[in-house]
C-alpha cells in the first residue's frame with residue numbers, strides 16, 4: 001500500500017455535494033442531512049472531521065501494519081468551507097471533498113520513513129473517480145505498488161444501510177461465538193514511525209484578492225520563490241468589486257495559484273507572507289489538492 005484517499009463520512013459528502021450541485025449553504029445542507037438521519041445526534045463528529053479521523057486511524061493501522069492512534073491523525077473539518085469556495089473550485093475543474101489521506105512517506109527534512117494520516121477538505125480533479133462519489137456515498141481509493149489503483153464504493157450513511165452493517169457485525173460476532181476461529185485481528189508487525197503533518201508534501205490552490213496594477217504578479221511570484229514553493233499555474237480574473245462585494249475604487253483582481261508539491265511548513269510561511277503583503281487585499285482560500 002502506498003496511499004489511501006477515502007471519503008469516509010456520509011454526512012459531509014452529502015453536504016459538500018449539495019453545496020456543489022444544488023447551491024445550498026453548509027447550514028442548509030446540514031439541516032437536510034440531519035432530517036434524513038445521516039448526521040450523528042451531535043453533528044460535530046461529522047462536520048468537524050472526528051468521525052472521519054477515527055476511520056482514518058483504522059484504515060492507516062490496517063494498511064501499514066502499525067497502530068495509528070486517532071490522536072495522531074491531523075484533523076480539519078468542513079465548517080470553514082463556503083459556497084464561494086465550492087463555486088471557485090468548479091470553475092477550475094475541481095470538487096471539494098472531505099478526505100481521509102493515509103500514506104507511506106519519507107520526511108523531506110529528516111529523511112525518516114513512516115506513515116501519516118490526515119483528514120481535511122481537499123480539491124479533487126473532476127476526472128478523479130472520487131469526484132463521482134455523490135450524496136451520502138463513501139469510497140476508499142487505494143494506491144498500491146503492485147496492485148495499482150482500486151476503489152471500494154457504497155452507501156456511507158442511511159437507516160437501512162446502517163442497520164444492515166450493524167446486523168452484519170452482530171451475525172459475524174455470533175458466528176465466531178458458536179463456530180470459533182480467530183476473527184479479524186490487528187496486525188502491527190511493521191510498527192512504523194508516525195509522522196506529523198509537517199512531514200507531508202502536497203499541492204495547494206491559493207485564491208487571492210489583489211490590486212490590479214503593474215508589478216503585482218511579479219511581487220507575488222517572488223514571495224512564492226523566496227519560500228521555496230514552486231508555482232504550477234496562475235489564473236487571473238479582473239474585478240471591479242472588492243472582496244466584500246462592494247464596488248471598488250481601485251481595480252482589483254482574483255488570482256488562483258496552483259503550486260507544485262510543497263511542504264506544509266513552506267506553504268504556511270508563504271501564506272503568512274502573502275497575508276502581510278501590501279499588494280494582497282485578502283487571502284480568500286487555501287486548499288490542498290489531492291488525486292493529481
Ligand SMILES: NC(=O)c1ccc[n+]([C@@H]2O[C@H](COP(=O)([O-])OP(=O)(O)OC[C@H]3O[C@@H](n4cnc5c(N)ncnc54)[C@H](O)[C@@H]3O)[C@@H](O)[C@H]2O)c1
Pocket residue numbers: 010037038039040041156157158159162
Ligand atoms: N445514521 C447513519 O447514517 C449512520 C451511518 C454509519 C454509521 N452509523 C453508526 O451506527 C450507529 C447507530 O446510528 P443511528 O443513526 O441508528 O443512531 P441513533 O441515535 O438513531 O440510534 C441509536 C439507538 O441506539 C440506542 N442505544 C443507545 N445506547 C444503547 C445501549 N447501551 N443499549 C441498547 N440500545 C442503545 C438508542 O436508544 C437509539 O435507539 C451509530 O454508532 C452511528 O455512528 C450511523
Ligand SMILES: N[C@@H](CCO)C(=O)O
Pocket residue numbers: 008009010011012038039040046051156157
Ligand atoms: N454519521 C456518520 C456515520 C458514522 O460513521 C456519517 O455520516 O458517515
